[in-house]
Amino acid sequence: MGKLYGYAGKILRVNLTSQKTIIENLNEKYARDYIGGRGMIARIAWDELKPGIDPFSSDNKLIFMTGPLTGILSPGSGRTALGGIAPQVYPRPWFTRSNSGGRFGPELKYCGFDGIIIEGASEKPVYLWIHDERQVEILNAENLWGMDTFATQRELSKIHGNETASIAIGPAGERLARIATINSGSGNAFGQGGFGAVMGSKKLKAIAVTSRRNAKEVNETGILEVADPKRLFELWQKTLKLLQGGRAIPEEHLPKSYDGVEIKYPRKFHACTHACPGLCSRGRFVWSSFMWKDLPSKVFHVNESGTTMCIGPYFMGFETEAAAPAHVKWSLDFADGLVVKNLSDKLGINQWDFIGGIALAMFLCRCKGLKTEKDLGIDCPINPNDPNFWAKMLYMTAYRQGIGDYIAEGTARAAEKLGIPDELVPHVTCGYTEHGAGRGVWGFFEYPYWIVGALLWATDNRDPFADTGHTYPRIVYGTHYVGPLKPEQLKNLVKKLWGTEEAVAEGYDGKVAPAIWMQNRGCLTSSLPTDDYSFPIVASSFTEDGFGDPSLEAQLYAAVTGIEYTAEQLDKIGERIFNLERAIAVREGRTRKDDERVIPFFKRPNWTRRVTLDEEKFKKLLDEYYKARGWDPETGWPLKGKLIELGLDYVANELYGKKP
Amino acid sequence: MKASSKADVKTVPVKQSAFLKYHPERCTGCGACELACALYHEGKENLALSRIHLIYDPFAGDHKAEVCVQCYSPGCYYACPANAVQIDPDTGARYIDEEKCIGCGSCERACPLMPEKLIIRYKIVDGKKKYFKCDLCRGRPEGPACVEVCPASALELVRR
Numbered sequence: 001m002g003k004l005y006g007y008a009g010k011i012l013r014v015n016l017t018s019q020k021t022i023i024e025n026l027n028e029k030y031a032r033d034y035i036g037g038r039g040m041i042a043r044i045a046w047d048e049l050k051p052g053i054d055p056f057s058s059d060n061k062l063i064f065m066t067g068p069l070t071g072i073l074s075p076g077s078g079r080t081a082l083g084g085i086a087p088q089v090y091p092r093p094w095f096t097r098s099n100s101g102g103r104f105g106p107e108l109k110y111c112g113f114d115g116i117i118i119e120g121a122s123e124k125p126v127y128l129w130i131h132d133e134r135q136v137e138i139l140n141a142e143n144l145w146g147m148d149t150f151a152t153q154r155e156l157s158k159i160h161g162n163e164t165a166s167i168a169i170g171p172a173g174e175r176l177a178r179i180a181t182i183n184s185g186s187g188n189a190f191g192q193g194g195f196g197a198v199m200g201s202k203k204l205k206a207i208a209v210t211s212r213r214n215a216k217e218v219n220e221t222g223i224l225e226v227a228d229p230k231r232l233f234e235l236w237q238k239t240l241k242l243l244q245g246g247r248a249i250p251e252e253h254l255p256k257s258y259d260g261v262e263i264k265y266p267r268k269f270h271a272c273t274h275a276c277p278g279l280c281s282r283g284r285f286v287w288s289s290f291m292w293k294d295l296p297s298k299v300f301h302v303n304e305s306g307t308t309m310c311i312g313p314y315f316m317g318f319e320t321e322a323a324a325p326a327h328v329k330w331s332l333d334f335a336d337g338l339v340v341k342n343l344s345d346k347l348g349i350n351q352w353d354f355i356g357g358i359a360l361a362m363f364l365c366r367c368k369g370l371k372t373e374k375d376l377g378i379d380c381p382i383n384p385n386d387p388n389f390w391a392k393m394l395y396m397t398a399y400r401q402g403i404g405d406y407i408a409e410g411t412a413r414a415a416e417k418l419g420i421p422d423e424l425v426p427h428v429t430c431g432y433t434e435h436g437a438g439r440g441v442w443g444f445f446e447y448p449y450w451i452v453g454a455l456l457w458a459t460d461n462r463d464p465f466a467d468t469g470h471t472y473p474r475i476v477y478g479t480h481y482v483g484p485l486k487p488e489q490l491k492n493l494v495k496k497l498w499g500t501e502e503a504v505a506e507g508y509d510g511k512v513a514p515a516i517w518m519q520n521r522g523c524l525t526s527s528l529p530t531d532d533y534s535f536p537i538v539a540s541s542f543t544e545d546g547f548g549d550p551s552l553e554a555q556l557y558a559a560v561t562g563i564e565y566t567a568e569q570l571d572k573i574g575e576r577i578f579n580l581e582r583a584i585a586v587r588e589g590r591t592r593k594d595d596e597r598v599i600p601f602f603k604r605p606n607w608t609r610r611v612t613l614d615e616e617k618f619k620k621l622l623d624e625y626y627k628a629r630g631w632d633p634e635t636g637w638p639l640k641g642k643l644i645e646l647g648l649d650y651v652a653n654e655l656y657g658k659k660p
Numbered sequence: 661m662k663a664s665s666k667a668d669v670k671t672v673p674v675k676q677s678a679f680l681k682y683h684p685e686r687c688t689g690c691g692a693c694e695l696a697c698a699l700y701h702e703g704k705e706n707l708a709l710s711r712i713h714l715i716y717d718p719f720a721g722d723h724k725a726e727v728c729v730q731c732y733s734p735g736c737y738y739a740c741p742a743n744a745v746q747i748d749p750d751t752g753a754r755y756i757d758e759e760k761c762i763g764c765g766s767c768e769r770a771c772p773l774m775p776e777k778l779i780i781r782y783k784i785v786d787g788k789k790k791y792f793k794c795d796l797c798r799g800r801p802e803g804p805a806c807v808e809v810c811p812a813s814a815l816e817l818v819r820r
Contacts, residue, residue, distance in 0.1 A: 110707060233696070294721065305720055
């Protein structure tokens with residue numbers, strides 16, 4: 001086997017119980033078979049996270065993992081994956097994953113580590129400092145405990161130098177909120193899963209990484225070798241060309257107004273992922289992926305700066321172009337909204353669960369007159385147009401005061417305690433709230449598109465739309481880099497990708513292929529990693545035929561690591577990772593019954609055309625899905641033959657017993 | 661070396677240089693410039709190998725880039741006792757010839773922007789210090805790598 005380029009070559013293992021750190025060699029076979037990131041995490045979890053581990057016990061582990069492309073001039077490669085037993089999962093926590101952009105992953109690699117495995121639990125608050133040539137220290141964090149995530153990061157930069165990149169938990173994580181995040185910078189977070197609470201249960205306040213980027217002397221550690229630098233440059237240019245026709249001039253693309261109102265505050269495009277190749281919000285979203293400077297908030301009397309991306313800006317206002325029920329529309333002054341958004345990041349609260357879950361549920365509940373403020377125990381009007389309402393709820397949640405004690409347990413559990421009727425709670429399944437399901441913050445997602453969403457939701461072990469499902473909506477609605485496709489173009493594209501035009505047509509036919517393809521690609525996206533908001537690049541406004549280049553991932557992987565795979569061969573690795581994750585779930589007791597738990601949610605009428613899920617047809621679709629996956633339609637287990645075909649013999653042996 | 665012979669070299673008028681202009685209002689902070697710089701010059705990746713430095717402050721709402729301004733009167737050029745700091749005949753870039761560099765650090769100490777900004781730093785090659793700085797990607801037909809990869813046109817090569 002040839003040399004493996006791109007990796008830093010070591011994994012850091014930290015045991016907080018014994019306060020010892022071990023530096024392990026990167027398992028080269030794992031690296032080849034599972035690439036990195038999400039794939040490596042699944043492989044390690046299979047060995048180390050046996051079923052029945054409580055998320056808050058010292059047996060749970062936090063596995064942070066970068067990929068071979070991280071820290072290298074590969075588009076959108078600066079992402080870090082995280083895995084462990086997730087407390088947010090409902091009703092019983094299981095193994096799942098999260099993912100974050102920012103600078104943490106690249107800097108970790110420049111310090112010589114591909115990943116960190118955190119084990120055990122400390123008695124006193126500590127933080128981890130990784131610096132220079134694989135130097136690792138577990139330091140006292142008693143002074144940091146209680147601080148918000150921004151203050152913690154600033155303090156760590158003050159102690160260890162400006163170049164320090166850190167991730168930290170806030171008060172929500174310290175109080176074991178099941179919706180606690182691990183934050184980095186002013187907008188990035190390992191958001192979903194409640195891993196902030198796992199860090200809190202381990203009394204680990206933060207991880208700070210100080211590479212030698214600001215040192216005068218350059219040394220050998222953490223210098224990442226690249227198999228073919230020249231090709232990588234060409235691929236970068238190719239990506240730029242496909243996404244935005246080459247270098248863009250930002251001021252030509254800044255949206256000037258929102259809903260007829262001029263945006264008066266200074267802002268600029270912001271890359272939420274290290275090595276992000278484009279202007280994400282170009283022409284489509286008004287506020288995502290921006291950096292704002294000194295916005296004067298009249299309500300909070302501060303000048304606020306920070307970054308907004310993904311769901312965070314929904315604090316500023318929420319309105320989908322489709323039929324969002326009038327009572328869940330709101331809009332705040334952007335300056336006040338930014339303060340609220342920053343507050344949720346400072347406290348370390350999962351915005352998907354908070355805005356897209358319990359907040360929506362409360363607004364619906366109040367408007368229908370089912371519950372008053374008094375019933376819910378809130379001493380101010382439930383008014384989404386009032387920034388103080390948001391701030392109050394966030395503080396109550398993070399510090400577990402009053403009703404906040406329930407909200408901190410996540411939307412699914414909170415709604416149960418508060419007695420909000422199920423049909424008003426945007427909880428899809430397993431503790432995650434609506435995303436790509438046509439009935440909440442993604443209310444614009446029409447029938448039949450959310451059928452693919454339902455399949456993804458049924459078969460994944462978390463909200464699939466943060467790292468898997470973006471491609472499909474991008475195709476059907478157009479994206480920041482390609483406007484809405486013409487009907488003919490759309491048909492050609494889906495036919496080329498999934499072999500059937502029915503993938504985007506009315507009805508339940510042809511929906512399995514896009515789901516499986518996206519799941520396998522999603523595994524690659526967070527293993528290589530690439531940014532799932534741009535990749536796979538399936539369509540482009542800047543090519544003659546309107547097609548993108550879905551084999552770009554394989555080309556990037558080859559240019560960095562020196563391993564030449566075709567897109568199909570790489571997809572096979574994606575399939576292997578997805579099946580391994582499924583096997584972990586199966587070992588934890590997951591069956592087809594758990595998959596079908598999505599059905600009640602999708603049987604609610606969707607927000608645009610009031611269409612409900614046809615249970616019969618959907619169950620048939622599931623049959624079809626399991627068959628295409630090589631899984632048993634009765635149980636939802638991957639079949640032995642499939643596991644062996646994917647090189648998962650050790651999994652087959654454990655699941656099916658040692659006998660042939 | 662006699663003082664006179666040294667003076668012969670250094671009194672030659674120094675060609676004015678092109679320079680990199682940075683537009684902070686366009687910069688997205690993606691770091692592609694740093695990655696491209698290290699990758700082009702060293703064929704490897706680590707931000708410590710980059711000649712351009714991005715200062716991130718997500719809390720202040722700003723990015724800054726630090727890169728050699730290619731001074732009109734380059735202190736590094738005049739200070740170098742080994743004639744390792746040279747002037748590129750095409751762009752005018754003040755660059756360090758790695759072969760000639762004796763690792764004394766005179767250039768770094770003479771730089772008017774250091775030590776506040778990391779303009780000149782060194783690596784160890786075969787046990788010897790070798791200084792490096794921005795050379796505007798001397799000899800690269802497409803021009804500076806950082807300019808070429810920037811998705812937001814935040815860097816621009818201004819010729820003089």
